[in-house]
Amino acid sequence: MNILVLAEHDGQQLNPSSLQAITAAQFWQAPVHVLLVGSALDTIASSLATVSGVTKVIKAEAAHLENPLAEDIANLLVSISSEYSVILAAHTSFSRNTLPRAAALLDVAMISDVLEIQAENCYVRSIYAGNILTHIQSQDALQVLTVHSSHFIAATTQGGSADISAIDVPAPFTQTRWISTKQTQSDRPALSSAKVVVSGGRSLGSAENFEQVLAPLAAKLGAAIGATRAAVDAGYAANELQVGQTGIVVAPDLYIAVGISGAVQHTYGMKDSRIVVAINQDPDAPIFQIADYGLVGDLFDTIPAITAAIQ
Ligand code: FAD
Numbered sequence: 001m002n003i004l005v006l007a008e009h010d011g012q013q014l015n016p017s018s019l020q021a022i023t024a025a026q027f028w029q030a031p032v033h034v035l036l037v038g039s040a041l042d043t044i045a046s047s048l049a050t051v052s053g054v055t056k057v058i059k060a061e062a063a064h065l066e067n068p069l070a071e072d073i074a075n076l077l078v079s080i081s082s083e084y085s086v087i088l089a090a091h092t093s094f095s096r097n098t099l100p101r102a103a104a105l106l107d108v109a110m111i112s113d114v115l116e117i118q119a120e121n122c123y124v125r126s127i128y129a130g131n132i133l134t135h136i137q138s139q140d141a142l143q144v145l146t147v148h149s150s151h152f153i154a155a156t157t158q159g160g161s162a163d164i165s166a167i168d169v170p171a172p173f174t175q176t177r178w179i180s181t182k183q184t185q186s187d188r189p190a191l192s193s194a195k196v197v198v199s200g201g202r203s204l205g206s207a208e209n210f211e212q213v214l215a216p217l218a219a220k221l222g223a224a225i226g227a228t229r230a231a232v233d234a235g236y237a238a239n240e241l242q243v244g245q246t247g248i249v250v251a252p253d254l255y256i257a258v259g260i261s262g263a264v265q266h267t268y269g270m271k272d273s274r275i276v277v278a279i280n281q282d283p284d285a286p287i288f289q290i291a292d293y294g295l296v297g298d299l300f301d302t303i304p305a306i307t308a309a310i311q
Contacts, residue, residue, distance in 0.1 A: 001085035002031045002056075006077070008094045009036065009044055011066075016193050017090035019157070020149035022053055025088060027117045031055040034162075035080075037073055039066040049162040052155050057164045064172040067181060071173035074101035079170050081106055081142060091146035091249070092192070103144040111138060111145040129245045129264040130271065150251035150272040184238060191241060194224035196254045199243055199270070202230035203259030203299060210236040213299065214258060217307045226250065228266050244269035259299045262287025279303065 003025045008015040018034075025032045033056040034048055041059045048057045060076055077087060077098075087102065089095035091113045103110035115133070116124040122137045123145065191197065198218045204210040210231065218225050227237035229244060243250055245265040255273035260266060262278070262285055270276070271290055278291035281298050288294045295302055 002033050002083055003028050003086045003088070004077075004080070004084045005032060005034045005054075006073070006087065006089040006095060006098065007034050007036050007048065008090065008092060009038065011038055011040070012044070014044060014048065015090070015092065015094075016154060017092055017149035019051065019154035020152040021088055021090040021147055022051060022155040023152045024114070024117060024147040025086070026053050026155075028086060028120055030085070033058055033084075035060060035077075037065050037068050037076065039063060045164045047157070049164055050160045051157050051162070052159040054155075054160050054162040057162050059164065059166045060169045061166060062169045062172075065169065067178040069173055069176055069178060070097040070101055071176055072170075073098045074105055075170045075173060077102040078105045080167065084142065086143045086145070088143075088145045088147060090149040092149075093248075095146045099144055099146055106142060106144065108140040108142050108144055109138050111136065111143060114145050114147045115151045117147075126268075129268040131264055148249070148272075150249070184240060188218060189222065189224045191224040191226055191243070191250060192248050194250070195252050196221045196223035196256075197226045197243070197250055197252045197270070197273070198223045198256045198258065199226035199228070199260060200231055200237065200258045201228040201260035202234055202236075204231060204236055207236045209300075213303050217256070217303055217310075220307060220310045221254075221256075223254075223256075224252075226270075228260050228263075257287050257291070258303060260287050261285050262290065 005021050005025050007018045034054050035058045037060045039061050041061055045057045045059050100110045114123045114125050198214050200210050200214050226243040227241040229242050231237045232242045245268040249269045251272040253274045255270050255276045257278045276291045277293045278287040279295045279302050283296045
């Protein structure tokens with residue numbers, strides 16, 4: 001049986017986490033097929049065909065898939081599922097919206113956010129925002145899972161020579177329709193793939209402070225800006241900047257947590273960062289337990305001073 005990876009892309013580029021999902025798919029030592037859903041997929045299919053370990057790139061192209069609905073992707077996965085023993089994707093908002101629908105339609109378990117694959121149907125996954133690791137075994141003939149991408153090394157983009165083929169897609173799902181997509185334009189790197197992230201918490205106190213204190217530091221470091229849920233709920237930062245269990249999971253080289261307490265729901269989304277720097281006025285703040293470097297101080301003094309000191 002084959003392994004199917006559902007790829008995530010924006011029409012131009014593959015989301016880097018899909019390369020990590022491709023590495024996870026190698027575990028079964030079976031042919032790895034990658035499913036691309038969209039329209040006009042030739043360019044991205046060609047670049048995927050050279051990814052190491054991929055044996056086949058499958059294009060599911062149709063006009064209604066230009067902005068695909070999770071319902072359409074789930075129906076598509078069901079239509080080709082009989083060829084596969086495993087369907088997997090990186091654990092992102094895209095796959096969290098899509099794969100559970102497919103698993104439900106197929107009446108199999110949804111195994112989400114896998115940290116480690118131990119045997120062909122045995123997995124380690126975290127629960128309670130990463131506080132407890134569970135070891136689970138699935139008896140389903142078809143395993144549907146998402147993988148925690150930072151736990152897998154990205155497949156190299158060269159060396160492969162996969163076949164590219166196209167498949168027929170099921171009729172569009174008519175009970176839901178795509179209306180529009182609103183995308184925030186920013187000169188900063190994308191949060192999910194940035195090498196450096198500067199994140200702020202509720203302690204920034206206002207949207208103006210959030211921008212005025214963090215933006216100059218982020219600009220000097222070429223960093224993306226992130227936020228805690230408390231900062232987002234208070235209206236200091238946009239929803240899409242939320243890092244954590246119910247936000248984006250990041251694993252940059254450097255994560256700077258500014259005035260963030262370190263609640264487990266937040267650290268779930270950043271604890272795989274290579275170096276964590278925490279700035280907090282409370283020496284007992286839990287964030288210091290996972291920080292590589294900690295600075296106890298008032299962020300309104302320390303962040304401008306650090307920013308000024310960076311050449
Ligand atoms: P606080 O906990 O209020 O901490 C503020 C920190 O700033 C304190 O440590 C304080 O000492 C410090 N501080 C204050 N003033 C200064 C100053 N002048 N200088 C320096 N330090 C200062 N949270 C997330 O972030 N992401 C999630 O995805 C998420 N998902 C959740 C899901 C669920 C189901 C639940 C229940 C909660 C979730 N939360 C999430 C919320 C989480 O539990 C915390 O409430 C939140 O992370 C706290 O944000 P904070 O650190 O900004 O605020």
